[in-house]
Amino acid sequence: MIKKLLITGIEPWAVENPKNIRTASLSVKVNNGKTLNAFVPNWDYLNFEGMSLDEIKALLVGKTIKAELQLYVLNLKKISNPKITPNVTQTGSTTKLIGRIINLIGPFFYKLDGKSTKFKYFYSDLDCGGTIINVQLSESEIKKYNLKVGDYIEAEGRLDIKLKKILNDKEMEKDKKNEKH
Amino acid sequence: MRSKNLISIFFAFVLLVSIIPTGFVTAATPTAEQVNDYSLEVASFVKEKCHGSCENVVILGDDYVVPSFRRDIKWLNWYYFVPWLQDSKVDKILTDIGYVQRSEMEFSNLYALVTKQLDGANFEGKNILIIVPDSLSTEQRRAINDLKSEFETQFKSHFSEKKGSEVYCNDPQLWNNMNGYTLIVIGTEENNYAFNCFPFQAGLENRDAAFIDINPWDGRNYAIILNTNDDLIIKIFTQFIHDETYKGIRSETAYFFKIGTKVAVYSAITLAVLSGVGAAAGFAGAGALAVTANVVNVAADAAVVTDSCYYDSYKYGESWGGCVKDAVIVIVLPKVLEKTTKYVISNVLVYFSKFGDDVIRVFKSPGTDSVFKDGTRAAGTAVLREGTESWGWKHILLRGHNNEIKTAFNLIDNDKAVKDFIAESLGNGIKNSKGEIVYEKLINGHTKKILIIIGKDLDKLGAIISAYPVT
Secondary structure (H helix, E strand, O other): OOEEEEEEEEEEEEEEEOOEEEEEEEEEEOOOOOEEEEEEOOHHHHOOOOOOHHHHHHHHOOOEEEEEEEEEEEEEEEEOOOOOOOEEEEEOOEEEEEEEEEEEEEEEEEEEOOEEEEEEEEEEEEEOOOOEEEEEEEHHHHHHHOOOOOOEEEEEEEEEEEEEEEOOHHHHHHHHHHHHO | OHHHHHHHHHHHHHHHHHOOOHHHHOOOOOOHHHHHHHHHHHHHHHHHHHOOOOOOOOOOOOOOOOOOEEEEEEEEEEOOOOOOOEEEEEEEEEEOHHHOOOOOOOHHHHHHHHEEEOOOOOEEEOEEEEEEOOOOOHHHHHHHHHHHHHHHHHHOOEEEEEEHHHOOOOOHHHHHHOOOOEEEEEEOOOOOHHHHHOOOOOOHHHOOEEEEEEEOOEEEEEEEEEEOOOHHHHHHHHHHHHOOHHHHOOOOEEEEEEOOOOHHHHHHHHHHHHHHHHHHOOOOOHHHHHHOHHHHHOOOOHHHHOOOEEEEOOOOOOOEEEEEEOOEEEEEOOOOOOHHHHHHHHHHHHHHHOOOOOEEEEEEEEEEEEEOOOOOEEEEEEEEEOOEOOEHHHHHHHOOHHHHHHHHOOOOOOHHHHHHHHHHHHHHOEEOOOOOEEEEEEEOOEEEEEEEEEOOOHHHOOEEEEEEEEO
16 A cells, blocks of 8 residues: 655665665654654665765655555464554564554466466555555465454564655645645 | 506506607706606506506606606715715706605595504504604794694604704615604705605695605605695694594595685685586686686585585595685695696685685676676676675675575575575576666565675675565
8 A cells, every 4th residue: 555654764774885875774754653664675776876875865854755665574474362452563674563454455476587477466455553564465375374354464574665756845735735634 | 467557557658658748848958847747747647557556667768758757856975985974965866756656545544554453442653753844933843743742642653753854865774764654744845855755745836735655765654744834734734633634535635725814715615616626627727717607606605614624525436625724725635636726726716815805705697797806807706795784794684684585585594595595596587777686486386586786886896785585
């Protein structure tokens, strides 16, 4: 689910030289006021090569973006106790979440070398206490845990941010007005 | 059977002489070194044909046909009418010592070589005569004393010591004095005249190596020859004894390459490269071997190789391999290392040392080029370097990308598995428009993808900046 997020900071991760940051993590404020750090896996495609951190900060910090938060899942399990409060916690570069499945979109077919395989996957949005985070679930995982909308899952992994659009000043102004109303 | 062998050797000689490279023997004035090279080649050929079964070797032809080994020998002169007077002089002699059939004894037999078995598990150490240079540094002396102590502990050896300047190959007294002794000869031909009696093991091309050969003064006992002035090499040899590494060495030679403090990296690579070099050195050019990506691709993981030994029994049907100890790589081959091979190994060491002190591993990577410290490029390679928290292996660990890769691709829980997977990815991945390497793999019904970011700056060209799984 693409959401509007406010960038509050940037932390370079992989840096070839001060003018060539190769990967970075963004601090973003989500709807409920919570700030999360999310890795940008496709940073190179933002074409910031030749720009210093300060120059990039000037371009991004304080800007509203349209983006999707996605957990690159390393560990996943279904939770049978629905009383557990959904939330997101972060330690270093690891994010842990407990979320309720609010939708399952798919199936899509995995591709390998550009060709479709017989293996299917689904996109699922998880409500983690007001923060919506997307995970990609394979058909085998869905079958294994018998997952359906409304179920709670616990997952741990790397929180990625997939930038779709940086809003320009006009769009941001319009956005603010809409919020007031 | 023996006469059959002799006949076959004779014909083999005739064949060999008929195919002598024209550029060599027809040279108007071949140097002593050239002649010696050729002489040793012929000697190796004879040895090979004999398979240890020749009692005598008959050489037909004079020095023009089958060249004798040239050696500066320190001679002892006696005076017939005044036998108590003697003096010595250094002179060049032509010797057939190279053709004398030599030991097939291996380091793995060291125990049998220096001990006498009594009843049951009991044994007693043999007498060992250690021949050392007249002048030794404090470090050399300490290393030699440690070596002696180790022999005393392990093999109950009894030591006596002789100075190198007191040894003459032609001294009849030595036939008595050295009879019944196992020898340990340490030094070089410059500071220990005993090396004159070991032409196969003497010389710069055999420097920093250990050998086993027959004690030339007593055909029933053996000599352990350490052609080195380096106390570190002696220490490493002592370690060989201490940790019983010698038991795995089915060879009469062990070559030691000192390669500085970053042993793990270069020696790991060299050991791995050796698998290519050992098999191919006889056929391929040194330069070609030293710079091919195929060679570097076999580079093993430094952390695994360090302080461990490689033995491989299938390369020659005999043991080859090596060990890494402290700042020395020990390379073992089933025969005396040919000059070409040693040259190749040395070149390979130089080649890799050019990459930089923080190299962890060099990968075959058709999509990328990497760069040496001196600016030259190695096509089709990528390098994993230690780096910092912002790039390289340290960065991959700090940001947890190693764990992500392990989990995503269902790897064994160790760093070597991650590096091996990076190798697989670089070898099979596709270079995208940003110069990154992308590799996809089907894991348990998921298509998993890894992205490897490669350095573009000249000082990091081909270096892995980061690597992580992506959706």
